[in-house]
Amino acid sequence: MKVIIRDNAKDAALWVAHRIAGAINAKAKVSKKPFVLGLPTGSTPEAVYAELARMNKAGEVSFKNVVTFNMDEYVGLPVEHPESYHSFMFRNLFDHVDIPRENIHILDGNAPDLAAECASYEEKIVAAGGFDLFFGGIGEDGHIAFNEPFSSLQSRTRVVTLTDDTIRVNSRFFGGDVNLVPKQAMSVGVATVLSAAEVIILALGPKKARAIGEAIEGPITHKNTVSSLQNHPDGIVVVDEEAAGELKLNSYKYFKAVEAAEMR
Ligand code: GLP
Secondary structure, eight states, X not given: OEEEEESSHHHHHHHHHHHHHHHHHHHXXXXXXXXXXXXXXXXXXXXXXXXXXXXXXXXXXXXXXXXXXXXXXXXXXXXXXXXXXXXXXXHHTGXXXXXXXXXXXXXXXXXXXXXXXXXXXXXXXXXXXXXXXXXXXXXXXXOBTTBOTTOOTTOOSEEEXXXXXXXXXXXXXXXXXXXXXXXXXXXXXXXXXXXXXXXXXXXXXXXXHHHHXXXXXXXXXXXXXXXXXXXXXXXXXXXXTTTTTTSOHHHHHHHHHHXXXXXX
């Protein structure tokens, strides 16, 4: 696993945005096949999306041949609800870049048959050629997408029940009222994320420090599903100083030294 530590949240987000744009541009140079990109919601990716939108407007990257799959969506929340992940994605990214509408995939949390919707999502990912890159965040308890603690590390897209902790944390988007937060979601599985050629996890701020410390230095465990990245050949964790706060000093110095050596 590679760990990139930046001084602040802005620089960490810029690193991720430029990495994503660089990967899209690199594939476009050698292949006509679409770039298949997994995407998260949450407050963490907002600055990444703002930079990708800026780069798109400046002609530095195009999304015309990018196919996206979002990692999760609430069950039962109307698509037009401002806190649906559909709304979030259009507001923060898709309305600001040149991606064709038909290239965008987001799970339908109101599908009549949720299990069938999940199975068909996995089929669409395969049909698109599989993920070139999966970008994700991390929950305070170490979850990736909505793969809460004790999710199988072999899981695929399915309906999940949110933990009380996640409902409490996410209630900030619903006026602080836990009763307004959907209790279930649909989420790509841990194995779906790990099927990507490259996985980038971005974590910002002190609330993510414990989960990041455990994911990087602890054992691979279903209690912290981001720890499964240890088994991925091309996993990158990008953090600001605060999210790096629970790394051991020696690990911190090592990751900094590796990056300095690679830039030489
Ligand atoms: C939700 C999402 C995750 C996201 C997490 C952290 O649980 N399902 O994909 O990583 O929130 O969100 P934030 O970036 O707002 O801290």
